[in-house]
Amino acid sequence: MPADRDPLALDEQVCFALAVAARSVIAAYKPALEPLGLTHPQYLVMLALWQNDGLGLSELSTTLSLDPGTASPLVKRLEQMGLVERVRSPHDQRSLQITLTADGRALRSRALDVPPAMLERLGMTEDDLDHANALLHRIIAAAHAAE
Numbered sequence: 275m276p277a278d279r280d281p282l283a284l285d286e287q288v289c290f291a292l293a294v295a296a297r298s299v300i301a302a303y304k305p306a307l308e309p310l311g312l313t314h315p316q317y318l319v320m321l322a323l324w325q326n327d328g329l330g331l332s333e334l335s336t337t338l339s340l341d342p343g344t345a346s347p348l349v350k351r352l353e354q355m356g357l358v359e360r361v362r363s364p365h366d367q368r369s370l371q372i373t374l375t376a377d378g379r380a381l382r383s384r385a386l387d388v389p390p391a392m393l394e395r396l397g398m399t400e401d402d403l404d405h406a407n408a409l410l411h412r413i414i415a416a417a418h419a420a421e
Contacts, residue, residue: 288413299396306391310384311355317388319348323358324382328371330363357381 284290300314307317322337323329329337335345349372352358357378363369393403 292413302395303388303392306388306395310381310388315348316352317385319345319352320357320378320381320385323372323374323378324385327374330369330371334372352378 279286303314303317307314310317312320318338319334322334326337331342331345331349334349335342338345349358349360353360356375358372359375360370361373363371393400398406
């Protein structure tokens with residue numbers, strides 16, 4: 275680092291930039307998700323289930339990098355909304371699978387409006403998004419490796 279840069283300056287901290295970016299982007303999602311009746315965490319659960327319906331709670335938690343204690347209330351709320359249901363696994367009656375209801379599956383077509391709306395809202399191109407996503411996934415992998 276050049277001598278004229280302070281390594282402890284707030285603007286030099288990647289943790290600060292990531293925290294502010296995360297809060298800002300999540301807040302920007304709110305108007306796009308309101309017509310769907312979803313919060314951002316609920317949207318993430320639905321994205322995971324639209325990609326892989328029938329996950330168990332531990333699989334869903336791992337997919338979303340959440341602990342089960344955080345994921346469980348999200349699933350319960352989505353169940354109350356009629357978007358998902360918890361059903362016993364046919365392979366293991368002790369295990370519950372989270373499956374989409376017909377309404378949950380139908381919501382996916384309306385959710386297709388969210389990604390382009392967010393690109394426009396953030397003033398990003400698909401290439402910008404691809405580059406940002408790749409860099410963020412590298413940061414996540416490096417942070418996990420450092421644990």
